[in-house]
Amino acid sequence: MTRKSRRLWLVVACMIGLGSAAALTLNAFSSNIVFFMAPSQVHAKPPPADRTIRLGGMVVAGSVHRETVKDSPVNLFDVTDGQAAVTVRYEGILPDLFREGQSVVAVGTVNPDGTFRASEVLAKHDETYMPKEVAEELRRSGKWDPRFGKAPDAASWNTMTAADTKKPATQTPDGN
Amino acid sequence: MNPELGNFALALACCMAAGQAILPLIGANRRDARLMALAPALAVGQMIALITSFACLIHAAITNDFSVQNVAANSAVSKPLLYKITGVWGNHEGSVLLWAMILSICGGAVALFGRNLPSALQARVIAVLGGVAAGFELFCLTTSNPFARVWPAPLDGQGMNPLLQDPGLAFHPPILYTGYVGFAVPFAFAIAALIEGRVDAAWGRWVRPWAVAAWCFLTCGIAMGSWWSYYVLGWGGYWFWDPVENASLIPWLTGTALVHSAIVVEKREALKIWTVLLAIGTFSFSLSGTFLVRSGILNSVHAFANDPARGVFILGLLALVIGGSLLLFAIRAPQLTTGGLFSPVSREGLLVLNNILLCSICAVVLTGTMYPPFMSLLFGKTISVGKPFFDATTIPLAIPLMVFMGFGPMVPWKRAQMWPVLRRLWWAACVALLALIVATFRMRDILAVLATATAVWVICSSITDITERLRLFRQPLAQSWQRARSLPRAVFGAALAHAGVGIVVLGIAGMSQAAHRIVEVHVGESEMLAGDSWTLTDVHPAQGPNYSALVATIEVRHNGRLITTLHPSKRTFASQHQTTTEVAIHTNLMADIYGVLGDRHGDDANPTYVLRLHYNPLAPWMWLGGLIMAFGGALSLSDRRVRVGAPRRAKTVDVVVAQ
Numbered sequence: 001m002t003r004k005s006r007r008l009w010l011v012v013a014c015m016i017g018l019g020s021a022a023a024l025t026l027n028a029f030s031s032n033i034v035f036f037m038a039p040s041q042v043h044a045k046p047p048p049a050d051r052t053i054r055l056g057g058m059v060v061a062g063s064v065h066r067e068t069v070k071d072s073p074v075n076l077f078d079v080t081d082g083q084a085a086v087t088v089r090y091e092g093i094l095p096d097l098f099r100e101g102q103s104v105v106a107v108g109t110v111n112p113d114g115t116f117r118a119s120e121v122l123a124k125h126d127e128t129y130m131p132k133e134v135a136e137e138l139r140r141s142g143k144w145d146p147r148f149g150k151a152p153d154a155a156s157w158n159t160m161t162a163a164d165t166k167k168p169a170t171q172t173p174d175g176n
Numbered sequence: 177m178n179p180e181l182g183n184f185a186l187a188l189a190c191c192m193a194a195g196q197a198i199l200p201l202i203g204a205n206r207r208d209a210r211l212m213a214l215a216p217a218l219a220v221g222q223m224i225a226l227i228t229s230f231a232c233l234i235h236a237a238i239t240n241d242f243s244v245q246n247v248a249a250n251s252a253v254s255k256p257l258l259y260k261i262t263g264v265w266g267n268h269e270g271s272v273l274l275w276a277m278i279l280s281i282c283g284g285a286v287a288l289f290g291r292n293l294p295s296a297l298q299a300r301v302i303a304v305l306g307g308v309a310a311g312f313e314l315f316c317l318t319t320s321n322p323f324a325r326v327w328p329a330p331l332d333g334q335g336m337n338p339l340l341q342d343p344g345l346a347f348h349p350p351i352l353y354t355g356y357v358g359f360a361v362p363f364a365f366a367i368a369a370l371i372e373g374r375v376d377a378a379w380g381r382w383v384r385p386w387a388v389a390a391w392c393f394l395t396c397g398i399a400m401g402s403w404w405s406y407y408v409l410g411w412g413g414y415w416f417w418d419p420v421e422n423a424s425l426i427p428w429l430t431g432t433a434l435v436h437s438a439i440v441v442e443k444r445e446a447l448k449i450w451t452v453l454l455a456i457g458t459f460s461f462s463l464s465g466t467f468l469v470r471s472g473i474l475n476s477v478h479a480f481a482n483d484p485a486r487g488v489f490i491l492g493l494l495a496l497v498i499g500g501s502l503l504l505f506a507i508r509a510p511q512l513t514t515g516g517l518f519s520p521v522s523r524e525g526l527l528v529l530n531n532i533l534l535c536s537i538c539a540v541v542l543t544g545t546m547y548p549p550f551m552s553l554l555f556g557k558t559i560s561v562g563k564p565f566f567d568a569t570t571i572p573l574a575i576p577l578m579v580f581m582g583f584g585p586m587v588p589w590k591r592a593q594m595w596p597v598l599r600r601l602w603w604a605a606c607v608a609l610l611a612l613i614v615a616t617f618r619m620r621d622i623l624a625v626l627a628t629a630t631a632v633w634v635i636c637s638s639i640t641d642i643t644e645r646l647r648l649f650r651q652p653l654a655q656s657w658q659r660a661r662s663l664p665r666a667v668f669g670a671a672l673a674h675a676g677v678g679i680v681v682l683g684i685a686g687m688s689q690a691a692h693r694i695v696e697v698h699v700g701e702s703e704m705l706a707g708d709s710w711t712l713t714d715v716h717p718a719q720g721p722n723y724s725a726l727v728a729t730i731e732v733r734h735n736g737r738l739i740t741t742l743h744p745s746k747r748t749f750a751s752q753h754q755t756t757t758e759v760a761i762h763t764n765l766m767a768d769i770y771g772v773l774g775d776r777h778g779d780d781a782n783p784t785y786v787l788r789l790h791y792n793p794l795a796p797w798m799w800l801g802g803l804i805m806a807f808g809g810a811l812s813l814s815d816r817r818v819r820v821g822a823p824r825r826a827k828t829v830d831v832v833v834a835q
Contacts, residue, residue: 009520014532017573021536024569025543032565036558054560066777071703073696073777073786092694093774093786096755107562136558 034107040083046110055088055116056105057081064100079104079116086110090118097123179244182232183323186273189225189280190313192218196283196306200299201371212299216287219302222309223284226277230264233273233322237264243329246270246322252335254722262346263336269322271349275466276316278350278357279309286361286386293382300368301361308360311493319486338723338749338756344404352397352424356462358390359431362438363459366452367501370508375448380441383455385813387438391431392809398424399802410759410772412692412790414798417566422545423465429538430458433531435809440524443589447528449509454531456505460498467494522592526584533577540569571623578630578681581674582637586644600644604636615685624688627681634678638671669812676808679801686767686794696777696786706791708769709733715776715785723747725758728773728785732762744773744787765800768792 036054037047047053056079063078063085075094078085088106098104098121108118196218203211233246237260242248250267251260265274283305290298316322339345365383369375401424406414415421434454440447467490518524544561551557582604586597598605612629619625643649645663646656695703702711714729727745731738742760749756762769774786 006519010528013520013529017529017532017536018539021540021569021573024572025540028565028568029547029561032561032568034560034562036560068696068784071695071697073694073774093772093788096757 036105038081038083039079039086040081042086042110042116043084043114046114049109049112052107052109052119054105054107055079055086055118056103057086059098059100059102059104060085061100075121079106086114086116088116088118088121090121092121094121095123099123178232178235179241179323179325182229182236183317183321185225185229185232186313186317186321186323189222189229189276190310190317192222192225193280193306193310193313196222197303197310200303200306204296204299204303204371207296209295212295215299215302215306218306219280219283219287222306223280226273226280226313230273230277233270234261234264236323237261240333242331242333243325243327244322245324245326248326248330248333250336251333253332255333255336256341256721258343258346259336259341263340265349265353266336266340266345269316269320271353272312272316272320273322274350275353275357276309276312278354279305279312279360282357282361283309286364290382297365297368297372297382300371301364304364304367305360308364308497311497315489315493319489335749338747338754339408342404342408344400344408348397348400348404351393351400353466355390355392355394355397356424356427356466358386358393359427359434359455359459359462361386361390362434362455363501366455367504369452370504370512373508373511375441375452375512377442377445380438380443380445380448380451383451384435384438384442387431387435387455388809388813391428391435392806392813394424394428394431395802395806395809398428399799399806402802403799406795407759407761408756410757410788412690412770412772412788412792414687414795417544417561417563419545419549422541423461423468426538426541426545427458427461427465429534429541430454430461433534433538434458436527436530436534440527444518444524446518446524447531449512449514450531452509452512453505456498456501460501463497464494519591521587521594523584523587523589526580526587529580530577530584533573533580537570537573537577540573541566544569567623571627574681575623575626575630578627578634578677581677582630582633585641585670585674586637601637601640604633604640607636608633619685619689621688624685628685631678631681631685634681635675638675638678642668642671664815664817666812666815666817669808669810669815671808672811673805673808676801676803676805679797679804681801683794683797683799683801686797687792690790690792690795692788692790694774694786694788696784698782698784703787703789705789707734708739708791710771710787710789712785712787715773715783718745720747723749726773726776728771728787730760730771730787730789732769740769742769742771744771746773763796765796766794768795770795 034052034054035047036056039055039057042053042055058080060078060080063076065076067074067076069091072091073093075090075092076087077090077100078087080086088108090106090108102123105122106116106118107120107122108116110116196215199211199218200215202208203214233244235241236244237247237251238257240247240251240253240260242251246267246269250263250270255263264270283302286298286301286305290301293301362383365379365386369379401421402414405411405416434451437447437451437454441451544565548558548560551559582601583597586600608629611632612625615625615628619628645667646659648656651659691706693703693705697703697712699712699715702709704710709732711731711733712728713731716727718725718727725745725747727743730742730744732740732742740762742762744760745758747756747758748754757772757774760771768790770790770792772788772790774788776783776785778784
């Protein structure tokens, strides 16, 4: 083998390695990227039924109830961003930190009837935690400013005005 | 008093590190033996100061000194002693101090074990380590001081997240950090080589043991972290492809490439520039992984905004270390002599393939990790990529890697023929083919089938490698034993590490066949999963030291025969208003039987309980394989060739240096 062909071999091997990595990445991006949507966005523009999305918002107080289908527990709850609410249907154990009035992210698909079928429900293991997307969405809709303490109770949101968010929330014992 | 002592020791260490960064460099340039001799002394001094400082912080935590803010925020009187100690590194300030302490221990190790290095090289390596250490100690002192006092001192601390009160997590961070920080030594060697302007076989030989040691710790740390998330978080999985996890995987991939490319430098004096770049890259990924991802700067813009000083400092420090070393590389790399090229069918050819594939995987993981935060920063779009993305991209690249890995150790250096190698490996290929056929019938997913076959192939070829070298079964056993005793331990280490990779991949492929069910039952009812019958026989309350628990009893039977009794529980920690689930796992090494107790529903007279039941085939193999890999690395470190026979530099040394 000449020196030239050896160098060529090295270059070709590198190109194949990185090329296939790039091809695999692009291919996987086109089918596996999961977009985040707020309930109002789902209402305005429902995604196709085969598209997995992340739905985030606050769990509406008093909306959580359960059914049992063929020995499996099914949880139903409403998720809101203060403008619209989507009913989520989740078969499984809700995470330890799932609470009414707290933020949640559900991964799944939107059914044709507008309800959401979750394959996964995430509530981070930290009480003061709010998923960034949820906080961003709440801020955008003018319901809450995360700089001023904990999120208000979800039940009060639909009646809340933007002015309420301006005054700092009262400090809770564990909010600091 | 003690916290002040700790603070003083930290400040002292920072000063010594600054001296360690500057004086030996001047000494090495002027060939001043006295200034160069300062390097080991300062490195050891800095190590002692930081160990003292860390001991002071632990002392404050044990003695419940809540006037120290860090202790008040993360500890409590009722916390068990073990977690008072381990809680020290369970928070940002403490973990930065731990990080700095491990770095100083690395410096001390180079000072103590690197006596056979040329004094100029040793001085420069220690100086680079000192420079990095000084930066992070300054960061610790100015923006995240663990010794800061709080006034008035609270009567009791706020306690630690109950999830972190677990022996597995207690020792996971120090081991993982040792892995991360350990790559600072190859990095320092790379920078020293760039300053000197030369890399040769001896350099490869010096740098490799440090890289292997760091790699062992990182492997162990990742395996432990994955095990922790498996049995503490109770979600039944083992790897979430979360940015924090990826931050440890990325340096592991480049570190693995480094460990292999350094062999080529040592044996063939080729791939030199590439190896230097890998050493710089691995440490850069370790640094950015620990600090950017752990501090949450990338994940959440809020964490950055909460404490701008901290964020700016860390970004500046990272830019200085990474940017500076890459700049030095760009200036100096062209001056390094390039090694020879070589034919594709040879040991070095396969090691190059290994590097290309590992770096491709690394690029894919890096893209998947960085793309979402960049999209949200630049375009405000919130997206995420998860397991489907990483499965679809990493596994197709890992499969050819495993195929070549089987050939690697069998192919001779320089120029090789494929045929003799194939002839020795035919039985391994047959077994792998058999595994492929069996797996095709048992598994649904094509990638899992291929992964199983290649994993079997890697394990069999590692066995072949050893039996061939020992001439086992072709010679009397006594002679094979003689050969085994004279064979370098590094050969056994490499074969073990490769077999460990095969075992890990088998475990991952097995886990893709895991079955799980979520059921809601009354006490006394049975459910079927994976051919076993699971019966909830009892649920009763129990009291722990700082929590109250609900403990379930689940009997698992196979064809009426009792296999095991599981006791999953749910704990409620009053002080933090938090509940945790305690998973119950029964393993027979071929499969894990995994039970989680969920919520209680219904009226008090006849409640129902939600249970999550998992059957995880081959799950323990993943962690066992990880430990075997790390053990293989440790075995090759114990090779006497590493310790004795200090490598000499080539004769051209003086000529080149004198230029």
